[in-house]
Amino acid sequence: MENSFGVALDFSHVQLGDRPLVVCDVDDVVLDFAAPFTEFIKAEGLELLPRSFRLTGNIVSVETQVPIEEADVKRLIGAFFDRQEDWQTPSALSIETLKAIGKAADVIFLTAMPPRYQEQRRRLLDRLDLTFPLVATEEKKGPVMQMIHAARPLPSVFIDDMAHNLHSVRDHVENCLLIHMMPDSPLHQLAPKPDQPIVRATDWPHAAQMIDAYILSHIPHHRTAK
The missing domain is CATH 3.30.210 (Beta Polymerase; domain 3)
Incomplete structure (x- = not known):
């Protein structure tokens, strides 16, 4: 599939339902890097x-x-x-929180890595029982998420540790909840801070609370599974 941004990717394995969409980075968000x-x-x-x-x-x-x-x-x-x-292990509470979110929303992993390493990442995520679809690409994340979400009239959420990825999605996907989540590492303490309206999550339970509140405000009957 290719859009006007010239991004060619295979999304044949991504099947979205009539549910909210949560797109999540992997390194230093779901898996420690x-x-x-x-x-x-x-x-x-x-x-x-x-x-x-x-x-x-x-x-x-x-x-x-x-x-x-x-x-x-x-x-x-x-x-x-x-x-x-x-080497890589799951970030604290990422597994149980994502599985709970996945009961009420479509979850997709969008990881910034060369696609040639996708098979190893797929095996690792499957071993952790995180079987959500995975897209591995070095393309900018905004256009990619725009292609995934398309014109669906449903709430969308994007989670990442990098400000430039959050800014990219902000510029390409309207009305998306943008969550900045990163580890408290010496390296990340030097990271650029994202602009408004991006919100900071202190941990996975905090992210889940924000996601639930955001989706509930758009779909009153929604409740994230606990």
Whole structure:
């Protein structure tokens, strides 16, 4: 499927019902990334020094304290995603909360990663009993969510830890509840703050409360399963 933004993706596995839509990022929202990745790179004699909210320039040799090149950062991220099943664990209360939300809404995972690692991520999520549809892409998330939600007259929600992804969805999907949720990691403390009307969730139960209230305001008979 391709829209006017030139984004070509296969959504044949995504079947939406007559229900609200919740689209959710994965890394550092559903699955921990920053902490296990920091441990992962230690095997190569590297450490992450969070001096800004980026990996390139902040991953340094333990021995020399010299930052590694961008190409090596990309190689490490690829190697980590290739072995994500051995390293990534669910964020606190993400599994039970998402399964409860999924009883009253369609949940889709929209993960920013090269599609070649989708199979590993699919296996990991399935192992955690998070069987919701997964879309892995490096395209901007706003146009992608617009394609998924289309012109459905139902409430939509988007959850992410990155301000630029939230801004992208804000600019492409009208009347969407935008939730900023991220771990309290040294790296994320340096992250850019999203603009209004994006709201901050302190944890998964808090996110569920906001989702329930938002959908209830649009569909009075709605109740998120507890």
